[in-house]
Amino acid sequence: MxxxxxxxxxxxxxxxxxxxxxxxxxxxxxxxxxxxxxxxxxxxxxxxxxxxxxxxxxxxxxxxxxxxxxxxxxxxxxxxxGVCCPSSRSKVTRTILNGxxxxxxxxxxxxxxxxxxxxxxxxxxxxxxxxxxxxxxxxxxxxxxxxxxxxxxxxxxxxxxxxxxxxxxxxxxxxxxxxxxxxxxxxxxxxxxxxxxxxxxxxxxxxxxxxxxxxxxxxxxxxxxxxxxxxxxxxxxxxxxxxxxxxxxxxxxxxxxxxxxxxxxxxxxxxxxxxxxxxxxxxxxxxxxxxxxxxxxxxxxxxxxxxxxxxxxxxxxxxxxxxxxxxxxxxxxxxxxxxxxxxxxxxxxxxxxxxxxxxxxxxxxxxxxxxxxxxxxxxxxYHIRKASLSRSSDQTPWTNNWWFQFKVLLSRGLKERKHESYSGLRIFQVMSVSVLSGLLWWHSDANHIQDQVGLLFFFSIFWGFFPLFNAIFVFPQERVMLTKERSSGMYRLSSYYFARTVGDLPMELVLPTIFVTITYWMGGLRPSFITFVLTLLIVLLNVLVAQGVGLALGAVLMDVKPATTLSSVVMLVFLLASGYYIQHIPPFIDWLKYVSFSHYCYKLLVAVQYSENEVYDCGLGFGCSRVMEFPAIKYLDIDHLEFDVAALVIMLVGYRLLAYVALRIAQQR
Structure with a gap:
C-alpha cells in the first residue's frame, strides 16, 4: 500500500x-x-x-x-x-453493525x-x-x-x-x-x-x-x-x-x-x-x-x-x-x-x-x-502519512460570530416564511373575526358593563389561543432542518433561536394591532387614545407570552399532535381560571388563576378601561352604581397592577427560556 x-x-x-x-x-x-x-x-x-x-x-x-x-x-x-409475563416488557439488544x-x-x-x-x-x-x-x-x-x-x-x-x-x-x-x-x-x-x-x-x-x-x-x-x-x-x-x-x-x-x-x-x-x-x-x-x-x-x-x-x-x-x-x-x-x-x-x-x-x-x-x-x-x-490539519477550528469553534449568524438566519427566515406570515388566509381570518366582533359589540357603553367586560375577556382569550397554536408548529416542523444544519456546525443554537423568534414578531404584532384597532373603536370602549394605547400594549404583551407558551410546548414534545392536545387542555384551564366564568373558585384550586396569563391580561384590560369613580346605570330603577362594585370586576380585586405586569413579564422570559432549554436538550438526544 x-x-x-x-x-x-x-x-x-x-x-x-x-x-x-x-x-x-x-x-x-x-x-x-x-x-x-x-x-x-x-x-x-x-x-x-x-x-x-x-x-x-x-x-x-x-x-x-x-x-x-x-x-x-x-x-x-x-x-x-411475553406470554408468561404479559405485564412486563423486556429490552432486546439488536446488533446493527458487527466488526x-x-x-x-x-x-x-x-x-x-x-x-x-x-x-x-x-x-x-x-x-x-x-x-x-x-x-x-x-x-x-x-x-x-x-x-x-x-x-x-x-x-x-x-x-x-x-x-x-x-x-x-x-x-x-x-x-x-x-x-x-x-x-x-x-x-x-x-x-x-x-x-x-x-x-x-x-x-x-x-x-x-x-x-x-x-x-x-x-x-x-x-x-x-x-x-x-x-x-x-x-x-x-x-x-x-x-x-x-x-x-x-x-x-x-x-x-x-x-x-x-x-x-x-x-x-x-x-x-x-x-x-x-x-x-x-x-x-x-x-x-x-x-x-x-x-x-x-x-x-x-x-x-x-x-x-x-x-x-x-x-x-x-x-x-x-x-x-x-x-x-x-x-x-x-x-x-x-x-x-x-x-x-x-x-x-x-x-x-x-x-x-x-x-x-x-x-x-x-x-x-x-x-x-x-x-x-x-x-x-x-500500515503507516499512512498524516495530512496536516488546521487547528484553528478547535480554537474558534464557529466560522462566523453570533451577530452575523443571527442576521443571516433572520434574513433567510423572513424570506422563507413570508408566504406563511403574509398569507391572505391568515389575514382574512383575523380581519373577519375583528369586524364580526366589532359588529356584535357595536357601540356598547359603560351602561352595558357586562357586555364590555365580555369584550375585554374575548381580547385576552382570542389573543391567547391564536398565537399559542401558531407557535406550537415552529420547532417540530423545523426539527429535521435544524438537526441537519446544527450537525454540520453551521451556527449556534442561540443565534437560530433568537432569529426564529424575532422573525415571527412582525405578523405576531401587526395582526393583533389591526384587530384591536378595529374592534376597540367599533365596540364602543372608552374613547381615549391613552386607554386605547394601554389596551393595545397589554394585548401585545399577552400575545408574546402566549407565543412563548406555544414555543415551549412544541420544543418540549417535538411532536405536533401531542403538543396540540396538551395546549388545548392548558388553554382550557387558563380560560376557566381567568375569573370571568367562575367567580367563586374553591380555595384548594384557586391557585390556578395565578399561573394563567389570561387572568393577568383580563385583569389589566379591565383596570385600564374603567376609572375608580366611574358609574353605570343599574337599570330597573336602582339608579347608578360604581363600576368597581360590579360583581365580575370586584372579584378581580384590581389593585397593585404592577404585580400583574411583572407576572406577565416573568412568564414572557420564563416560557421562552424553557423553550430554549428544551430545544437544546432535544438537539442533544
Whole structure:
C-alpha cells in the first residue's frame, strides 16, 4: 500500500483544481419548472473572476484518510409483552453493525452495498459523527478521532433532500455560503462562491427557480440532489458522505449524479456513499466496495476484484452479462447464483430455502473473516502519512460570530416564511373575526358593563389561543432542518433561536394591532387614545407570552399532535381560571388563576378601561352604581397592577427560556 499521493497521481494533480472540475453531464432530467441542463465546459473568462476563490479552496482542502476498524453498534429495542409475563416488557439488544472494517483515501469513491436493514446508513452516519449511543471499534481521520476541526472537513448529504421549499436554488446556496464559509471572506466573496457552485453543478438555468416540495412545484429529483450536494461542496470538504444519492432517480440521472461524485473524488477528496441497487454502469464507477449482510461484512476491497474474490470461494455469476451489483446483493441476501426459488414449492421447501440462505450468509461471513479481514488489518495498521490539519477550528469553534449568524438566519427566515406570515388566509381570518366582533359589540357603553367586560375577556382569550397554536408548529416542523444544519456546525443554537423568534414578531404584532384597532373603536370602549394605547400594549404583551407558551410546548414534545392536545387542555384551564366564568373558585384550586396569563391580561384590560369613580346605570330603577362594585370586576380585586405586569413579564422570559432549554436538550438526544 502506498501513500495517497503516490497511489493516485491523478487525484493528487486534480487536487490543484478543486472546485474548477469540469463536470461533463448531458441534459438534466425533465422538470416541472425550467429544467436544469447539464453544465457544459466553461470558457476561461467564466472562471477568471473566481480564480482567487479556487486558490483559497485549494489551500483549505487537506487530504483526509478515513479508517474504520471492527466497528460495532447495537441498539436496545422494546420487546412485546411475553406470554408468561404479559405485564412486563423486556429490552432486546439488536446488533446493527458487527466488526466492519475498511478505509477510503483521497481520490477514492467507496460504495456501501447491501439489502435494506443491513446497516449501510448506520455505518455512514457513524462516519459523520452523528450516530447516537456508544460505538465499539475505532473510526479515525488521518489517525485522529472525531473533533470539531474534523467535522468541518466532512460533508454529509442525507437521503432525503432537506431544503427550504420556498427559497430559490441560488438563495439556498447563498445562505449556506454565508453561514458555512469562514469570516475572513467578505459577503460578496461568499456570494460568488455560491455562484461558482451553481455553475459547476449545472444549475444555471434553474438558479432562480424555487426548490419546491410535496405540495409545491419545483425542481426535479436530480436537481434537488445536486442542490444538496452543492450545499456540502461550499466548504470544499475533504470527506464527502452521501446516503442513497441515487434513490428515486432514473438510471440516466443516477449516472450523472454518480459521475459528479466520481469527478469530485478525483479532485482530491475521499467520497463514500450508500447505494441501494446500482446498475452495472454505476458499479464500474466505484473504486472500492463494502458489501454488508445483516450488519456483517462479506466483502471489503476494490470493486473490480469483488467478482474474482467470490469466484475463488465457490460463487461465480450464473452468466457473463450479469450485473455485478445484483450478484453481490443476491449473495448478501444469502441467495447463491445457482439457486432457484420455485413458486410452487411447499411450506417445508420454503423453510429449507430459509435455512440455506442463513447458511450461505454464515459461510460468506466466515470466509471474509478468514481471507479478507487479515489483509484489511494489515492495511489499516500500515503507516499512512498524516495530512496536516488546521487547528484553528478547535480554537474558534464557529466560522462566523453570533451577530452575523443571527442576521443571516433572520434574513433567510423572513424570506422563507413570508408566504406563511403574509398569507391572505391568515389575514382574512383575523380581519373577519375583528369586524364580526366589532359588529356584535357595536357601540356598547359603560351602561352595558357586562357586555364590555365580555369584550375585554374575548381580547385576552382570542389573543391567547391564536398565537399559542401558531407557535406550537415552529420547532417540530423545523426539527429535521435544524438537526441537519446544527450537525454540520453551521451556527449556534442561540443565534437560530433568537432569529426564529424575532422573525415571527412582525405578523405576531401587526395582526393583533389591526384587530384591536378595529374592534376597540367599533365596540364602543372608552374613547381615549391613552386607554386605547394601554389596551393595545397589554394585548401585545399577552400575545408574546402566549407565543412563548406555544414555543415551549412544541420544543418540549417535538411532536405536533401531542403538543396540540396538551395546549388545548392548558388553554382550557387558563380560560376557566381567568375569573370571568367562575367567580367563586374553591380555595384548594384557586391557585390556578395565578399561573394563567389570561387572568393577568383580563385583569389589566379591565383596570385600564374603567376609572375608580366611574358609574353605570343599574337599570330597573336602582339608579347608578360604581363600576368597581360590579360583581365580575370586584372579584378581580384590581389593585397593585404592577404585580400583574411583572407576572406577565416573568412568564414572557420564563416560557421562552424553557423553550430554549428544551430545544437544546432535544438537539442533544
Amino acid at each position: 502506498m501513500p495517497p499521493e503516490q497511489e493516485n497521481p491523478k487525484g493528487s494533480s486534480a487536487t490543484a483544481e478543486t472546485i474548477s472540475i469540469q463536470i461533463e453531464m448531458a441534459a438534466a432530467s425533465s422538470s416541472n419548472v425550467s429544467p436544469c441542463p447539464a453544465p457544459a465546459h466553461h470558457h476561461n473568462n467564466d472562471h477568471s473572476s473566481l480564480f482567487n476563490f479556487s486558490d483559497l479552496l485549494r489551500e483549505s482542502l487537506h487530504p483526509l484518510v478515513l479508517q474504520f476498524d471492527d466497528v460495532e453498534y447495537a441498539v436496545k429495542l422494546q420487546s412485546r409483552r 466492519v472494517s475498511g478505509a477510503v483515501k483521497p481520490g477514492e469513491l467507496l460504495a456501501m452495498l447491501g439489502p435494506s436493514g443491513s446497516g449501510k446508513t448506520t455505518l455512514l452516519t457513524a462516519f459523520a459523527g452523528r450516530l447516537p449511543g456508544k460505538i465499539s471499534g475505532t473510526i479515525t481521520y488521518n489517525g485522529q478521532g472525531f473533533s470539531s476541526s474534523i467535522k468541518r472537513r466532512i460533508g454529509f448529504v442525507t437521503q432525503d433532500d432537506v431544503l427550504y421549499p420556498h427559497l430559490t436554488v441560488l438563495e439556498t446556496l447563498k445562505y449556506a455560503a454565508l453561514l458555512k464559509l469562514p469570516s475572513k471572506l467578505t459577503a460578496r466573496e461568499k456570494m460568488e462562491q455560491a455562484e461558482m457552485i451553481v455553475q459547476e453543478l449545472g444549475l444555471t438555468r434553474c438558479r432562480n427557480n424555487i426548490i419546491g416540495g410535496p405540495l409545491l412545484r419545483g425542481l426535479s429529483g436530480g436537481e434537488r440532489k445536486r442542490v444538496s450536494i452543492g450545499q456540502e461542496m461550499l466548504v470544499n470538504p475533504s470527506l464527502l458522505l452521501l446516503d442513497e444519492p441515487t434513490s428515486g432517480l432514473d438510471s440516466t440521472t443516477a449516472q450523472r449524479i454518480m459521475g459528479t461524485l466520481r469527478r469530485l473524488s478525483r479532485g482530491g477528496r475521499a467520497v463514500a456513499a450508500t447505494v441501494h441497487q446500482p446498475s452495472s454502469r454505476l458499479f464500474r464507477m466505484f473504486d472500492k466496495v463494502i458489501v454488508l449482510s445483516e450488519g456483517c461484512s462479506i466483502y471489503s476491497g476494490p470493486a473490480n476484484s469483488a467478482i474474482d474474490y467470490f469466484a475463488s470461494i465457490g460463487y461465480s455469476p450464473g452468466f457473463n452479462f450479469m450485473n455485478p451489483a445484483d450478484f453481490l446483493l443476491d449473495l448478501a441476501n444469502g441467495v447463491p447464483p445457482d439457486s432457484r426459488q420455485d413458486d410452487e414449492a411447499d411450506f417445508h421447501g420454503r423453510l429449507d430455502l430459509h435455512d440455506d440462505q442463513n447458511s450461505t450468509k454464515q459461510f460468506l461471513i466466515q470466509s471474509y473473516k478468514k481471507n479478507l479481514h487479515p489483509l484489511l488489518k494489515q492495511e489499516l495498521t
